[in-house]
Amino acid sequence: MPSFLTKACFLLIVASCCDSPCLHAAEPDLKAIFPLGCSPGESIEATLIGGGLDKVTALHFSTPGLSAEPIEKNRFRITASDEASLGTCDVWIATPEGLAGPRRFAISSTAIVVEQESNDTSDLAQAVTLPVVVDAKCDKAADLDWFAFAAEKDQEISIACRSHSLDGSVRPFFTLVGPSGRELVHSSASRLEPEATFHVPASGAYRLLVHDRGYKKDDFSYYRIELSVPAEKTNTSTAHRALITSDDVLATEQITEQIASEETPQELDLPSRIAGSFEQRNAVDWFRFAAKKGQTVHIEAFGERLGQMMDIDVAIYDDNQKEVVALKDIAAPKSVPATLPLVSLDPTIDWKVPTDGEYSIAIRDLYGGSVFGPDRVYELIVQKQRPSFYAFVMSTNAKPSRGVAIKRGAEAEASVVVVRTGGFAGEVTVRIEEPNDSVTLENGVVGPKEVTKPLRLAAASDSAVGFHPLRLVAEAEIGSDKRTISIPYAAVIRPGLTRRVEEMLIDISE
CATH class of the missing domain: 2.60.40.10 (Immunoglobulins)
Structure with missing residues (x-):
């Protein structure tokens, strides 16, 4: 017969287990909603992916025209009305243990299909019909996804891969292969979300290979492919929007960068907000402004925060073309939580003018020796310091x-x-x-x-x-x-x- 002490120990163990956090319901952790979107007037069966999602009570969409009803655990039927706006919205989920989200959800006018995960080789490419949107995921490290479609000679085809703007972690890279097996298009390595427009040289079957640039896989390895003709582009993704935008620094009308050189820089009046691009290899754009001794001038560039894989370098020169100061990359402000990442490769400075005169600004992309073109855009703000x-x-x-x-x-x-x-x-x-x-x-x-x-x-x-x-x-x-x-x-x-x-x-x- 068990002793009194044995019974007491047993009861103590049971009581401690009942108080253990491991027996409490898990907090909701929403990692993804898949598929990544739907079309107006249609419904999809979506899976909520993550943890602690067994008792989801409701979904909230940040835009009207979307509704959800439960099908089974972790699965909802999401319906978009005919009036649902194209683009992306945020989705939140509620559970008895709390609120989770948001996650991006895209509304596209183009038919959406889901990738079938048996398309790891060119011979097993998943057949799709243009125009189409494909929602896909990387199921394993070094996953290769192949898609096949028919195209007619002289068609203009737009290819776009999205992940970051849909809260995914994939850094997509794609290769387009022609009917002869020749590789015709490689996506740019300079953008988080590459896109390209392709002129079809001959009618036939074309294959598209998509993979993560780092051949990685994690809980957020989801992406979307948009294949269309330019006139029918779906535009379902949201443009990259950084935590801090140029509007937060100077909300004024932009001026366009002119072709300018060190000898003939573009003249600026303060304040100025310039929209420019590095179109040529190793391009350096020059600007000039007048300043008075003792003034503090704020100069800030935006490149990485525009969604570019870009490292901007900016320096100020005096009238004798002698470098006065080089701007430093943005550092994290003191006492800001680590979960609010405000650091950036974009440079900035509050510069106290040493003497009256004309000063020049030289701006370039440190990757400009290998990556350049009209899509390598930046913004530059020059203004008197403003509290x-x-x-x-x-x-x-x-x-x-x-x-x-x-x-x-x-x-x-x-x-x-x-x-x-x-x-x-x-x-x-x-x-x-x-x-x-x-x-x-x-x-x-x-x-x-x-x-x-x-x-x-x-x-x-x-x-x-x-x-x-x-x-x-x-x-x-x-x-x-x-x-x-x-x-x-x-x-x-x-x-x-x-x-x-x-x-x-x-x-x-x-």
Whole structure:
């Protein structure tokens, strides 16, 4: 017969196991929705991929015209109405354990097919009919995906591969093979999402090989191929939008870069926002501006943050063509969370002018010896230093793919991150753009020495259960002016990718 001590030990073990976190329901972790989209007027059966998704209660789409109904565990029928807008939207999922997302979902006017994973060789290429959108995935490391299609002589065919803009991790590379077996087109290695337009030389069967440039595979190895004629391009992907854009730095009309040299640089008036491109091998573009001693001039370039695989180099020269200063790459601001990656190969400087005079700016791409062309675009901003700030709101949960969930009558936290620029060091106030009776915000004052501040979000006891999109704004007194900006939500999609979402989503539950 078991002793009293044995029984006590048994009960203690059972009690400790019941309290163990391993028995608690897992937090939702949405890695992907596959297929990656659908077409207006049609439905697809989509699989939610990730962990803790056994009890998904609802899906929220950031654009109207989309709905979802459950089929079975982790599977939903997603329907797009005839009026659904083409392009991409964000999808969030709700579970009893919290909110997960967002994930991009694409609406295309072109028929969508799903890759069949028996297409690892040219002989087994999956047959598709143009125009077509193919949603695919890398099922293993070094996966090779082949597709075959018929084309007519003199057709213009557009090929585009997307992954990053659809929250995937694939860095696509494609090769087009003609009827004779000759390789006709290789995608550019200079873009995260390559595309090409091809003039068909002869009618026949063409094959397209797609693979990850690094031959890698992970939980986010999904991609989309768009095959069309240019007049029927689907344009379903969202253009790359960095956390910080040139609009955040200087929201003024762009001027176009002119063909200029060191001897005849393009003249600039401050402020200027230039749209340029490195079209020739080892191209160097030159600009000139006048400045007064003691002025502080802000110069900033955008290349990598435009979605380019680009390393821009910028230097300032005096009237004697002597280099005065070289710009440095953007470093992470102090006290900013690691999950908000603001570092970039794009250079910037707040430069104090040493003496009155004319100064020249030389800008080039350090990859320009091997990669160049009209698609190698950049932006350059030159302006007098302007005190300002920008801000992001984030989930306090450091895990990727998490949102903010609140129970009725309860509170939850989110974090606001404020980065001050141009010498600004003042207080910033955060508020809800359009106050409502469902969600209120407290603790919204970010002091002069604070960068990251927790915000308390409270749901009223009679709040409607469900999803509540929320837009926040930040305000500050800068000199005699009051500056108000929208605060985007910084969504941690996966390790290495945090992207900008224009509004945050609150899930209110019982």
